[in-house]
Amino acid sequence: MYRNYSDIKSLLNFDKDRKFTNEHAYITHYLQNSINGVSKSFEKLATKYLLQRIPDSYIREPDYQYLVPFNWDVPFPSPIKPNFKFIDLFAGIGGFRIALQNVGGKCVFSSEIDNSAKKTYEQNFGEYPFGDLREFTNDEISDFELNRLIPDHEILAAGFPCQPFSLAGVSARNHLGLAHGFQDLKQGNLFFDIARIISIKKPAVVFLENVKNFKTHDDGKTFQTVKSIMEDELGYDLHHTIINAEKWVPQKRERFFMVCFRKENKKFKFPELEGEPRRLKEILEKEVSEEYTISDKLWEGHKRRTKNNLARGTGFTAFEANLEKPSNTIVARYGKDGKECLIPQENKNPRKLTPRECARLQGYPESFKLPSSNAPAYRQFGNSVAVPVIQAIAQEIIDTVRFNKNNEVSIIP
Numbered sequence: 001m002y003r004n005y006s007d008i009k010s011l012l013n014f015d016k017d018r019k020f021t022n023e024h025a026y027i028t029h030y031l032q033n034s035i036n037g038v039s040k041s042f043e044k045l046a047t048k049y050l051l052q053r054i055p056d057s058y059i060r061e062p063d064y065q066y067l068v069p070f071n072w073d074v075p076f077p078s079p080i081k082p083n084f085k086f087i088d089l090f091a092g093i094g095g096f097r098i099a100l101q102n103v104g105g106k107c108v109f110s111s112e113i114d115n116s117a118k119k120t121y122e123q124n125f126g127e128y129p130f131g132d133l134r135e136f137t138n139d140e141i142s143d144f145e146l147n148r149l150i151p152d153h154e155i156l157a158a159g160f161p162c163q164p165f166s167l168a169g170v171s172a173r174n175h176l177g178l179a180h181g182f183q184d185l186k187q188g189n190l191f192f193d194i195a196r197i198i199s200i201k202k203p204a205v206v207f208l209e210n211v212k213n214f215k216t217h218d219d220g221k222t223f224q225t226v227k228s229i230m231e232d233e234l235g236y237d238l239h240h241t242i243i244n245a246e247k248w249v250p251q252k253r254e255r256f257f258m259v260c261f262r263k264e265n266k267k268f269k270f271p272e273l274e275g276e277p278r279r280l281k282e283i284l285e286k287e288v289s290e291e292y293t294i295s296d297k298l299w300e301g302h303k304r305r306t307k308n309n310l311a312r313g314t315g316f317t318a319f320e321a322n323l324e325k326p327s328n329t330i331v332a333r334y335g336k337d338g339k340e341c342l343i344p345q346e347n348k349n350p351r352k353l354t355p356r357e358c359a360r361l362q363g364y365p366e367s368f369k370l371p372s373s374n375a376p377a378y379r380q381f382g383n384s385v386a387v388p389v390i391q392a393i394a395q396e397i398i399d400t401v402r403f404n405k406n407n408e409v410s411i412i413p
Contacts, residue, residue, distance in 0.1 A: 004073040005031075005126045012053045020118045022135070023049045024128035029109065032078060032127050038085070038108045038151045074126040075367045082106035084403045087150065087203075089158035089194065091129050093120045093380045095362065096157040096207075099391035103398050108151040111136075116376040117383075123369045137193040147200050154403045156201070158194055159209040159385055195229050198236075204409035205397055206230070206260040209385055212242055214256040226258070236260035241270045243393075245386035246326040250278035251361045253329050253386055257393060265411050267400040271392035281323035283360035284343065292351040294338060299349045302339055320344040327353075330361055335378030355381065363387035 008031070009015065014024065022045075030046030033039040039046075072078070076098055083104035088097050091112040101107070110129035112118055122128045130136070136149050198206060215223045223240075230236045238260045245253040259268065294302075302318035309315030318339035321327055327341040330353070334340055338352030345351055353361070355370050355377035362384045371377040401409045 004071045006073050020128050022130055025130040028127040041151045072126050075124050078106045084154040086155035087153045090160050092384050093117050095385035095387045099387050099394050102391055103394045117380050120371050133193050137196050143200050152407050153203050155205045156203040157207045204262050208258040210256045212254040230260050237264045245389045246277035247273040248388035249363045249386050250280045250282050250326045252326045271396050277326045279324050280327045294349050320350050330382050332379045332382035334382050
C-alpha cells in the first residue's frame with residue numbers, strides 16, 4: 001500500500017522524465033480526484049497510461065484503487081472538504097491555485113504550456129497541468145466532448161497571455177511588423193478559447209487577469225470585445241478594475257482584473273487595502289551569494305545607457321533600488337541583467353534579487369518549492385501574479401455568493 005504521493009510518483013518514474021505531457025496530466029488529475037466523480041473526466045486515458053507505467057511485478061487492477069488513499073506530501077495539497085471547484089487556465093506556477101485553495105476551493109483542471117512551469121507546479125501541488133489549451137477547444141473538439149473533458153466547476157480562473165496586450169509587447173510587435181492583441185493568432189485569440197469553455201461549462205464566476213494596458217489597448221477595442229462577449233453573448237455581469245499590488249507585496253505591480261458573475265452582483269467590490277506601500281527591505285535575505293552581484297561591465301553599461309536614455313527622453317533606466325519603497329515591477333526577463341530592481345551593496349556593485357526574494361515579492365509562501373536553477377525561476381516569478389492580491393479578490397467573491405451543487409450561484413443578501 002502506498003502511503004505518500006511521492007511513493008507513487010517514484011513507482012511511475014516521473015522523476016526520470018524531462019518533458020511533461022498530457023500523459024502526466026491525466027494520471028495526476030485522476031489521482032487528485034480519485035475519491036470524487038471528477039475522476040471520470042480523466043479515467044479512460046489515465047488508466048491506459050498507468051497500465052503502461054506500472055511495473056509487471058506489481059498488482060495491476062483495472063480501477064487502480066489499490067493506489068489510494070494516500071498522503072499528499074506536497075507543500076499545497078487540495079482541501080479535503082472544499083466549498084467550491086475551480087479550474088486554473090494558463091496556470092503558470094500556481095499563483096491563482098494557492099489563493100483559491102486558501103479560500104476553500106479545489107482545483108479540478110489545470111492547463112499550462114511551459115514545461116519548466118509545469119514541473120514547478122507539480123512539485124508544489126502534486127499535479128502536472130495539461131498543455132496547450134487549444135487541444136481541448138479546437139474546431140475538431142465537439143461541444144459534447146469539451147463538456148466531458150473539462151470537469152464542472154464554479155470558478156474559472158485565467159491569467160491569460162499578457163504579451164499581445166502589454167505596452168512592451170505592442171511596441172515590439174509594431175517595430176517588427178507583427179500582429180498584436182486579437183490579431184495575434186497564437187496568443188491574443190486565446191481569449192476566445194476561454195469564452196468557448198465558458199459558453200459550454202457555464203461557471204458561476206469567471207476571474208480573469210491581464211496587464212494594465214489591456215483596457216486601453218487598440219483604443220479600447222480589445223476590452224470592448226471582451227466585455228461584449230462576456231455580457232452580451234455569454235450573459236455575465238462584468239466588474240473590472242486596475243489594482244497596484246504595492247500594499248500587499250513590496251512591488252509596484254499594476255494589473256487589470258475582471259470578475260464576472262452569471263447573475264448580477266451589485267454587492268461585489270474589488271478589495272482595497274489601507275496603509276502605506278510595503279518596503280522592499282522587508283523581503284531581502286540577510287546573506288546572499290556573490291553570484292548575484294552584477295559585474296563591472298554590466299553595471300557600467302547600465303549607467304551609460306541610463307545617462308544616454310535620460311538625455312534623449314526615452315528608453316529604460318537602471319538605478320539602485322530604494323529599499324524604503326516597493327520595487328519596480330519584476331518581469332520575465334529580470335534574470336538577464338536585473339535592471340528592474342538592483343539591490344545596493346556597501347563598497348561593491350549592486351546585486352540582483354535572488355529567486356527566493358522574487359518569490360516573496362509575488363507573495364508566495366516560504367514553503368513554496370523553487371525551480372532548481374535560476375533562469376526558469378526568474379522567468380516564472382516574473383510571469384506570475386501577486387498571490388495576496390488574487391486571494392483578496394477571491395475572498396471578496398466568496399463573501400458575496402453562495403455556490404450550490406448544480407454549479408449555480410446565488411447572491412448573498
